[in-house]
Amino acid sequence: MSPARRPGAPPAQAVLRRDPWPWILGALALVTAANALWMLAAPLHWYHELPADVPATGPFNEHFVRDIGCALAVVALAFGWAALRPAVRVPLVSIASAFLAAHAALHAFDSWRGYLPAGHWRHDVASVYVPAAAGIVITIALLRARPRRTP
Numbered sequence: 001m002s003p004a005r006r007p008g009a010p011p012a013q014a015v016l017r018r019d020p021w022p023w024i025l026g027a028l029a030l031v032t033a034a035n036a037l038w039m040l041a042a043p044l045h046w047y048h049e050l051p052a053d054v055p056a057t058g059p060f061n062e063h064f065v066r067d068i069g070c071a072l073a074v075v076a077l078a079f080g081w082a083a084l085r086p087a088v089r090v091p092l093v094s095i096a097s098a099f100l101a102a103h104a105a106l107h108a109f110d111s112w113r114g115y116l117p118a119g120h121w122r123h124d125v126a127s128v129y130v131p132a133a134a135g136i137v138i139t140i141a142l143l144r145a146r147p148r149r150t151p
Contacts, residue, residue, distance in 0.1 A: 022083045024138070025093070029080035032072055032131075039069030053123040056116060075099055090142050097135030104132035 038046045043065035047054050078096035082089040107128050111121045121129075 019086070021086070021089065021142070025079045025083035025089070028131075028134070028138075029076045029083060032079060033076035036069045036072035036076055039065050039072065043069070050127065051123075052127045053120060056120055056123075057110075071099060090139070090146060093135065093142055094139050097132070097139045100132040100135045104128050 035046075043062045044060060046069075047060050047065055075096040078092040082092040082096075085092075104124075107116070107124045108121070110116045111124075
């Protein structure tokens with residue numbers, strides 16, 4: 001028996017097989033962190049090369065791209081922390097998902113009011129709407145899976 005394991009506790013491998021959330025949240029953290037790092041390290045490259053027609057949202061602003069990169073780095077940190085710490089998963093994923101949902105709502109509003117070109121919403125599906133929807137679904141799943149407290 002490993003000295004780090006409590007007597008009677010299952011091995012870490014068995015816990016990971018039963019709990020898929022570290023893998024799911026870890027993957028979300030890595031993808032989000034990669035995008036955030038791209039935005040922070042090469043904002044002009046990100047602006048032109050992200051397959052989401054970012055230039056349609058307005059002229060390049062290096063500071064603004066890096067601001068959003070910082071926000072996404074925090075989202076990645078929250079997903080990563082939630083992957084490693086089950087006790088804080090619900091609040092961390094809820095907050096990260098709230099940002100993603102607010103970002104998606106802004107894109108939907110800007111499409112609806114005509115600020116973005118007609119059809120631009122199609123560019124936002126994979127990079128804006130799917131992550132927001134996934135965050136909401138994961139938050140709901142985590143809320144449903146947590147043990148109920150009795151009064």
